[in-house]
Amino acid sequence: MPVVKSGAQAEISLGTTENDSPGPDILPSAEGTSSSSLLQAHKKSPGVDLFTTGPKAPELKGRARGKPSLLAAARPMRAILPAPTSVGRGSGVGLPRARQAFPLDKTPSVRTCGLKPSTLKQLGQPIQQPPSTGEVKLSNCASSRTPQLEIVEVKPDLFPLYKYSCTVTLDLGLATSRGRGKCKNPSCSYVYTNRHKPRICPSCGFNLAKDRTEKTPKAIEASSPHPDVPSTTEALNPTQREVQRQSTLQLLRKVLQIPENESELAEVFALIHELNSSRLILSNVSEETVTIEQTSWSNYYESPSTQCLLCSSPLFKGGHNSLAGPQECWLLTANRLQVVTAQVKMCLNPHCLALHSFTDIYTGLFNVGNKLLVSLDLLFAIRNQIKLGEDPRVSVGVVLKSVQEQTEKTLTSEELSQLQELLCNGYWAFECLTVRDYNDMICGICGVAPKVEMAQRNEENVLALKSVEFTWPEFLGSSEVNVEDFWTTMETEVIEQVAFPASIPITKFDASVIAPFFPPLMRGAVVVNTEKDKTQDMQPVPGNGSALVRLLQEGTCKLEELGSYSGEELQYLLEQCDIPFSPEDSRDQLCFSLLALYESVQNGARARPPPAHFTGGKIYKVCPHQVVCGSKYLVRGGSARDHVDLLASSRHWPPVYVVDMATPVALCADLCYPELTSQMWGKNQGCFSNPTEPVVSVSCPELLDQHYSVDVTEAENSVQHPVTKSATRRIVHANTKPDPSDPSAGHRSLSLCPELAPYASTTDSKLSSVRQRPIAFDNATHYYLYNRLMDFLTSREIVNRQIHDIVQSCQPGEVVIRDTLYRLGVAQIKTEAQEEGEEEEVASVVE
Secondary structure (H helix, E strand, O other): OOOOOOOOOEEEEOOOOOOOOOOOOOOOOOOOOOHHHHHHHHHHOOOOOOOOOOOOOOOEEEEOOOOOOOOOOOOOOOOOOOOOOOOOOOOOOOOOOOOOEOOOOOOOOOOOOOOOHHHHHHHOOOOOOOOOOOEEEEOOOOOOOOOOEEEEOOOHHHOOOOOOOOEEEEEEEOOOOOOEEEOOOOOOOOEEEHHHOOOEOOOOOOEOOOOHHHHHHHHHHHHOOOOOOOOOOOOOOHHHHHHHHHHHHHHHHHHOOEEOOHHHHHHHHHHHHHHHHOEEEEEEEOOOEEEEEEEOOOOEEOOOOOEOOOOOOEEEOOOOOOOOOEEEEEEEEOOEEEEEEEEOEEEOOOOOOOEEOOOOHHHOEEEEOOOEEEEHHHHHHHHHHHHOOOOHHHHHHHHHHHHHHHHOOOOOHHHHHHHHHHHHHHHHHHHHOEEOOHHHHOOOOOOOOOOEEEEEEEOOEEEEOOOOEEEOOOOOOOOEOOHHHHHHHHHHHHHHHHHOOOOOOOOEEEHHHOOOEOOHHHEOOOOEOOHHHOOOOOOOOOOOHHHHHHHHHHOOOOHHHHHHOOHHHHHHHHHHOOOOOOOOOOHHHHHHHHHHHHHHHHHOOOOOOOOOOEOOEEEEEEOOOOOEEEEEEEOOOOOHHHHHHHHHOEOOOOOEEEOOOHHHHHHHHHHHOHHHHHHHOOOOOOOOOOOOOOOOOOOOHHHOOOOOOOOOOOOOOOOOOOOOOOOOOEEEEOOOOOOOOOOOHHHHEHHHOHHHHHHHOOOOOOOOOOOOOOEEEOOHHHHHHHHHHHHHHHHHHHHHHHHHHHHHHOOOOEEEEEOOOOOEEEEEOOOHHHHHHHHHHHHHHHO
16 A cells, blocks of 8 residues: 655556556545545545645545556556545545546535536535446435445556567656656656656657647547548548548658668667577566566557548557558568567548558568568668679568578468568668769769760560550650659659558559659650650661761752652662662652661661560660660660650750761661751761771870869750860761771771770670679559669769769868769869968958
8 A cells, every 4th residue: 555654745647557547537526625525535435545744635646557568457446435525525536537427426516507517516515427338336315415426347458558669668667657647658668757858759750749639639539420530440532532631641751761771770680689689587576576677579559640641630540340450470580480469550631541551660570461561671681692693582582581581480372472572672762762962873984964975785684564554645745754754653652562561553654654763863854755756577678778867968868749740850869878779669669668768777777686575685774884864665676766765855955976886876866856967076976086988097186084173164965074074976887897898987986086996895895794684673653763772872883982982082171073074073172271371362462
């Protein structure tokens, strides 16, 4: 029994509380109440032990239990009742009104009609309540002066369920949690004393200053019926589901921002390792209690939010048959594979309806649709394997196999397939929610304007068409594509697969909207994809495309006036283009032969069809340091037209573009962008010299390495290159043996320019063949996200080495910076002493 000393306030407790208790609910006592009357009342009431010696009547506080401790929740509750008041003593002491009522069997001396029950209770008058099945009335009929006692049923929802957390404190023996509180965040283990309760949890940052009285109206508002509030037991209609989908995706992008660098999550990885160790710690030993803290993974996870993080509306938390109930979920770590519970909450705002799940990554877990909670270290391990060129599905399979071996658990084929799909979808959502700047992959030496770029292709990096159907627009429109929309759609798709695992993935794709990938600062103002204009089954056409382009540039041949040419004029044009014809051919046949050659050149000439049931692979361009400058993903067979798309979509067309199909690329550019190419190479068709003249060596001094110049004065849309300060561009090849069927091939050899000799050795090198490894995807979204990720990871690894080399050579007071063209440089930091010295020098000069 608690003993209240002299002058102290007596307490009536409903059990131990591990959290800070709410304010007392005190019924005012009537005047004239003395300590002797209280003692007399105490003798009549079991369960209350009060001692007082002062002349002044003490206050009796009835404290409502806030949240039961782990053991207290399992112990039976013992009702502690206040003493009934004798006649003539107008004092009344009670517990919270929601629990019990203690009316007096006394005829009211005042008119009580219309008074509230609480007012009647304070006046000591009996309260007339209708009988119910949940109440048991105990009355003593022997004497009318004996008060009646009502025991009101205590509803279970008045006692919130205990929420397990990552660190569970088990109290053995007596209840030692009195006077202490625990952070409300289920994933936090911070314990404080109520006397020194912080406003903000120092461990996880959760707001501990929320008053219980503030939460009560919100709970009432959430439970009160409202015409606009959706039913929590009935399924949502299609409109509501779409609102919920959009809101939930917006919420995930807002609350989940995963750092890319593993060093920023060092504490999280340490926590994962500690929880995987599953230790028992003897944390407190006293005469009465022994407290053991078990550090292990929790069995219950939910969002700590009570209000929507988007609209601040109350959240609904339901049971198994509601729209926001608990779900069984896999917990997957390096040495754990178990089933836990994940609780979902739903916003009650009909214009939001966002689902709130457990999303605290700083507990070490990433939530995949409340179906899988996977530790972050496994996701980073998968990324590291992908960086080495491993198939993502193989990496996921290796992780699951390792976990099964560690846990000695054998999964069924159905469970294994389900886990593999969840982990694979979760990984790509994890990458899309990772905060990264794609400009970090820009080469530190070349910057956003490399002087030389080399084309590469991987025809075995493909997407299988068995589960994806590509469609093409019925009417040929603009070739411009929206890069941001495309990649946002890809990211949203995988995030939606995580938020709603039952949603159907993309199976139909508009191929005309597929956008290439560029670092944002290397992307042009207009990005194009002309694959829809390709002729799929283009047969080889006889003729000299270079001669046809020259005739078009000189104005000798005008396609818009082709119908007005005579037969002799058409035959002359065919002879100039080396197109065979017969004298008996009609005029229409001659026109068709000329137009067929034009279409072949514009289509990119030799377009090879991709393998059956697969896409055409991938082409990309790199700088001499093997950093990716841009990539394009092909649906149809690759051709010169795809290279022109990449070049035209770049912010700066490189002065030298090295590609194995140099002549078709240059001629296609002449036909697609005649005004631009006339400024870049005139009638040279991208060669070092006029292809109609003999081959000569050409010096290009602007291609030499020059001292840094951060002054970019030309306009952004200018053809002039910001590094070479020249508008001249060339399309060349590195083949030592030119194609004999190509008359202009000799004019495009890289060896003709002595300034390009250092680059000849880099054109054949491939980045450790990681980008060239064959891989086939079934999921379109994963295919495009994988290629973007590989471009970024392989390029940034090179840039990190560049930064490291520069940092090693820095002197004290120097820092590494990026200039206007995003090239790495070294800047001198001026100290305050140096600035003061310069100011003094200036002042002395002025004097």
